[in-house]
Amino acid sequence: MKIPIKERGLWLAPLITVLVLWELVAGYIIRDSLILPRFSSVIYSIYVLKGVLIPDILVSLLHFGIGLTLAFCAAIPMAIAMGWFEKIFKAIDPLIEIVRPIPPLAWIPVAILWIGLNHYAAGFIIFIGAFFPILIDSYTGFRNVPKVLVETGKVLGCTGDKKLIRYVAFPYALPSIATGTRVGMGVGWMCVVAAEMFGVSNSGLGYRLFQKFYYLHQMDYVIAYMLVLGLVALCTDRLFRYLVEDRMFKWKRGIVK
Amino acid sequence: MNHKLEIRNLTKSFNTNSSETNALENVNLDVKPNEFLCIIGPSGCGKTTLLRMIAGLDKPTSGEILLDGKEVKEPSPDRGMVFQEFSLFPWRTVIKNVTLGLEIKEIDKEEQYRIANECIALVGLKGFENHYPYELSGGMKQRVAIARALANDPSILLMDEPFGSVDAQTRNVLQEELLEIWERTKKTVLFVTHSIDEAVYLADRVIVMSARPGSIVECMNITVARPRKRTSIEANELRERLLTLLKLHCALC
Numbered sequence: 001m002k003i004p005i006k007e008r009g010l011w012l013a014p015l016i017t018v019l020v021l022w023e024l025v026a027g028y029i030i031r032d033s034l035i036l037p038r039f040s041s042v043i044y045s046i047y048v049l050k051g052v053l054i055p056d057i058l059v060s061l062l063h064f065g066i067g068l069t070l071a072f073c074a075a076i077p078m079a080i081a082m083g084w085f086e087k088i089f090k091a092i093d094p095l096i097e098i099v100r101p102i103p104p105l106a107w108i109p110v111a112i113l114w115i116g117l118n119h120y121a122a123g124f125i126i127f128i129g130a131f132f133p134i135l136i137d138s139y140t141g142f143r144n145v146p147k148v149l150v151e152t153g154k155v156l157g158c159t160g161d162k163k164l165i166r167y168v169a170f171p172y173a174l175p176s177i178a179t180g181t182r183v184g185m186g187v188g189w190m191c192v193v194a195a196e197m198f199g200v201s202n203s204g205l206g207y208r209l210f211q212k213f214y215y216l217h218q219m220d221y222v223i224a225y226m227l228v229l230g231l232v233a234l235c236t237d238r239l240f241r242y243l244v245e246d247r248m249f250k251w252k253r254g255i256v257k
Numbered sequence: 258m259n260h261k262l263e264i265r266n267l268t269k270s271f272n273t274n275s276s277e278t279n280a281l282e283n284v285n286l287d288v289k290p291n292e293f294l295c296i297i298g299p300s301g302c303g304k305t306t307l308l309r310m311i312a313g314l315d316k317p318t319s320g321e322i323l324l325d326g327k328e329v330k331e332p333s334p335d336r337g338m339v340f341q342e343f344s345l346f347p348w349r350t351v352i353k354n355v356t357l358g359l360e361i362k363e364i365d366k367e368e369q370y371r372i373a374n375e376c377i378a379l380v381g382l383k384g385f386e387n388h389y390p391y392e393l394s395g396g397m398k399q400r401v402a403i404a405r406a407l408a409n410d411p412s413i414l415l416m417d418e419p420f421g422s423v424d425a426q427t428r429n430v431l432q433e434e435l436l437e438i439w440e441r442t443k444k445t446v447l448f449v450t451h452s453i454d455e456a457v458y459l460a461d462r463v464i465v466m467s468a469r470p471g472s473i474v475e476c477m478n479i480t481v482a483r484p485r486k487r488t489s490i491e492a493n494e495l496r497e498r499l500l501t502l503l504k505l506h507c508a509l510c
Contacts, residue, residue: 148340148342148344149344149346151314151332151338151340151344152338152340152344152346154313154314154331154332155312155313155314155332155333155334155336155337155338155406156334156357156358156361156405156409157333157334157358157361157362157409158361159331159332163361167357167360167361168346171346171348171349172346172348174348250389251347251348251349251389251390251391252347
């Protein structure tokens, strides 16, 4: 027997399966809310916490916004320079690769000493996390511009790097820049808890999760905030895809379905 | 002295590791205005290199190239080029591909569209202005590339096996259309191909090149009256002669 599946609802079945499994495992096998609270009690926690939830989301969005804006503004010019000029790439690639593996967590003391206990310090941690994916995906886009397109640009009158970048390399690299930004946004959200756990402000999803709920061993609250964090990140990702990818990259439909 | 293009003692060598190979050796060539010149030769004979140097994309090791009496030093929109590979900018629609050269020149928007529409009509793509390259067939892509080169109103049109990657039927149609465009625009055309049939059908004059080092071994005027028939006896005789020539100079390949 064939059951027609509507593609639109394709995501629903796995989601419901996981949630039901969670509820059953937590309620009948583990039966210890300190180890794994039930899904239903987590949902109830979200309801209970609704008063602090919205301000926490807003503060986290502020940190995220600062970090991501900085990362984007710093990474794009560097990506153009590294992606287009082979010598610049060779000169600074080793430097980048030394700094890149240092986890954003390790930057916390530096952030506190340099910037102090404020929103910008939290933004800085997120900046560290988001900067490298944006940089690397973007410069890869610039490095991969097909030779024939560059030469076409030249014979059509692009004299000099500035025009070639403007008319050929930049538009070619835009999808890579978008991909890098999406990956950067994901890493940025991963850094929110780290960015807020050292107490730059008395709110924020990460701050509340780590400094309040965890110390009080309120695991249902912790997991509730983890879920909220995931949902907010999902929303920003969907918004980005709606605003950028679907509108700007009509021409890619022939390449990627 | 009434030559469109003059090539004098042109030599190009490439350095591979320690050895130096001459891709082109002592090439001399004059091209008359409005002439349709085909260059044929075995692969590796440097015909593409020759065209790229005329375009300004590669630099000669020695010798000089003069277009309208001026030395060619770098790429410029007065030499239109159509590449063998599909070279449309995938993020631009057909019309935006064609206007690009004019956009770079910072010509008035209305004028850009007027010229572009004319060129698109010339290559028979009216109605496809707002399509993206991925929506076009191979033959259509090359038509857009031709329209894009023509939009800059180049002094000479350089074509590097432009129909090499389209199927045989489309190829014939494109050849006919190219001749129509050539007759209407009165451009000088330099057309690289490895197909003898194509050269005999299109050219006023065929240049035969040999490989390693690449040099011109024969210039053949094609005097068959236009419009030509592909299957005429005259054409066949010319084909036969060119084939023999190529075989002779391709013994090493």
